[in-house]
Amino acid sequence: MLFxxxxxxxxxxxxxxxxxxxxxxxxxxxxxxxxxxxxxxKLAYIIKQNHYGYYSLCEFDIERNALTKIDxxxxxxxxxxxxxxxxxxxxxxxxxxxxxxKQAQASKSDRKDEKEKPNSKEKISKVVEQKEKKEEKKDSSxxxxxxxxxxxxxxxxxxxxx
Numbered sequence: 001m002l003f004x005x006x007x008x009x010x011x012x013x014x015x016x017x018x019x020x021x022x023x024x025x026x027x028x029x030x031x032x033x034x035x036x037x038x039x040x041x042k043l044a045y046i047i048k049q050n051h052y053g054y055y056s057l058c059e060f061d062i063e064r065n066a067l068t069k070i071d072x073x074x075x076x077x078x079x080x081x082x083x084x085x086x087x088x089x090x091x092x093x094x095x096x097x098x099x100x101x102k103q104a105q106a107s108k109s110d111r112k113d114e115k116e117k118p119n120s121k122e123k124i125s126k127v128v129e130q131k132e133k134k135e136e137k138k139d140s141s142x143x144x145x146x147x148x149x150x151x152x153x154x155x156x157x158x159x160x161x162x
Contacts, residue, residue, distance in 0.1 A: 001025070001057075001058050001059075001060070001070075001083060001084065001085045001086075002055065002056070002057050002058075002083065002084050003018075003021060003055075003056055003058075003074065003080050003081075003082065003083035003084070004043070004047070004053040004054065004055055004056075004080065004081040004082045004083070005017050005018065005053060005054040005056065005079060005080060005081065006048070006050050006053055006054075006079075006081050007040065007050050007051070007052040007053055007054070008050070009054070009079075011039065011040065011054065014037075014040075014054035014056075015037060017079045017080075018035075018037055018054070018056040018058075020079070021056070021058070021074065021077075021079075021080065022035060022058055024070060024073050024074070025058065025060055025062070025070055026060075028062065028066045028069050028070050029062060029063065029066050030060040030061060030062035030066065030070070031060060031061045031062070032058060032059070032060045033059045033060055033061060033090075034057075034058070034059040034096065035056070035057065035058045035059070036056070036057045036058075037054070037055075037056050037057075038054075038055035038056065038057065039054060039055070040052055040053070040054050041053065041054075041055050047081050047082060048081060050081060053081055053082075059088075061090065064087075067085060070085070071083075071085060
């Protein structure tokens with residue numbers, strides 16, 4: 001379950017609210033397996049005049065029929081802006097660590113790829129060089145046209161053609 005606590009609370013108050021929500025979960029017969037308080041984050045869109053909220057993740061084992069009670073309690077609560085409960089297969093702590101390591105490696109490789117990509121200054125200099133080459137080609141073709149025009153003038157004005 002992921003839930004968002006409104007920004008009108010301090011971080012300490014938000015943590016105590018998160019504990020209260022976890023208490024509601026355990027009261028309904030759930031066994032909390034994993035919890036993580038993500039802290040204050042910007043919301044994707046405004047919810048009840050809130051631009052920010054405190055995110056908290058809580059994974060637990062529970063019977064399906066007890067989920068409706070938890071969902072109803074959270075819907076009626078003024079201390080929770082939004083919540084989302086999804087069903088996932090149970091994973092062990094080792095599997096969770098392996099997943100986090102893979103995510104960390106993926107983010108490192110993404111950062112490495114960004115370093116290898118040329119930065120904006122390099123891109124601008126390449127574009128400028130390409131424009132200069134095009135202008136040089138245009139100038140050389142203009143010079144050739146001028147030469148052709150002179151030759152044509154000479155041919156046309158020649159007296160031996162008549």
